[in-house]
Amino acid sequence: MVWGAVTVVFLIIRLVPGDALQLFLGTQVEMTPEQMKELRRVFGLDRPVWEQYVEYLVRVAQGDLGVSLRTARSVREEIVSRLPVTAELAVLAVLLGVGLGVPAGVVAATSGKGWAAMMWSVMSLVGLSVPSFWLGTMLILGSSRLGVRALGTYVPPWEDPGRNLAAMLLPAVALAVGLAASLMRYVRASVVEVLGREYVRTARAKGLGAGAVLGRHVLRNALIPVVTVVGFQMGYLLGGAVVIEEVFGLPGMGRLVLSAVLQRDYPMLQGVVLVTAILFVVVNLLTDVLYGWIDPRIRYD
């Protein structure tokens, strides 16, 4: 998987029509053909593609992601300094999303088939349909109307947890709404399915109260598949974080990749995309492990 991701990232840059170097330099820079040749040698662009590919693989395997074309800083260091912001945003959003989405899904599942159930389902659809970056903008607008400063400067949590949370809460909410809405739908479907199982009927028949049935028999079984869904949603979160960071001016990976895109800083771009893809794979691996741990019936060969 990771090898595939590296290959795709390598190939994206090869998509550049014509000369990547020329594209990077732009049209303002006048250079003699000798200078161009020298630069090409420095960047290793004069060698065959497969040789560049092998070298790239080796370097990535050693943890060397190259050097930014704009700031001459190591791509790895730059990413490591930005990653905590995005990670914190994602974790907060997942916590909020699960905290809102799971209970809402359970309530929706037990609300029968009438108008109430339909209202829940419409609510989750509305939550799915509102673009997170617009919601973020509206949150900023709303809080400034209420006289609250929404755009705090980012402070690492280990320096000042209070101010850190103040700056991260609204962006996390903006990201979490979509997640909560989609989780709610899965939880609802899953709970409805489990409610129809025989062991639930047995539990009811032996005289357990509704709460005990729900807590001990239904939720335990219904929430297992939800773990996988949360893992899958991480990809969506990482993508959404790019836009949300731009909206709230947070110095995370999203801003990094955006400026890399706008400045044509290809090594930086490659690095961020690669790290994100690897993170996604790792998170999914972790969910798989977690899945097997929660549900001992599942055994991987």
Place this chain on the structure above:
Amino acid sequence: MQWRRMPRVRRWLTGAGAGVVAACLLIAVLAPVLFWERALAMRTEALLRGPSWDHPLGTDQFGRDLLSRVLVGARPSMLVAFGAVGLATLLGATVGVAVGYAGGVADHLVLRVADVLFAFPGLLLAMAVMAVMGPSLGNLTAVLGLVYTPQFVRVARAAALTVRSEQYVEAARALGASELRILARHVAPNAMPPILVQVSLSLSLAVLSESAVSFLGLGVQPPVPSWGNMLSEGRRFMEVAPWNAVAPGVAMAVVVLGFNLLGDGLQELFDPRGRREVV
């Protein structure tokens, strides 16, 4: 499930979704013809005005009519959404049905490639490719199309797997039909329903992605209006003129909701157990 046997509220909601989608398509076709001038005409004497008779939604920082801009902005959204999803369906469904039916090495290989592509957050991949290829509507459509393809491969493959063991396929084979004919006449049509559901879900995602990319300045370029770039411009002035940030977002949300309602209705129509492929 049959349309008539669906709960009344559900039918009503699905109809509303279809209505929104149809209306948006109509606007996307007509608005640029009718309101193009109004959407681009600057009026320095009426900057950032609130709603009025002349400008039902007010004006932006150049005095351009906001309502016209919102309506005209439907076009890039619909072009990208239908273009990208069309591409993904064509590519993904064809490959998916074919390898699902054939099985074997090709199936395994395609599935692995789809898995790898799936590991990239779609938006990030789109941004990366836009950076390399340059921002344009065509590029954005192509990239999003590729980003959505793996999903279609999976859905189509799963559908083809179920269909291939059906008795009517056996029957066709017993009658001496060629493999290609079985694939085209029996497997493909019967694998359609889940693919259709995927189409409507992807359409709503594509609308969101287009506006996100345009919001970041990598999609539709000003002065041509799109909901994404309108929001990104409008939010700079939202303290004085909140309409500029509110209107494009409402447009997006309504259209996406329309696609989602339609998708949900189709889902229930085709698969009443209410199961959803993990997206």
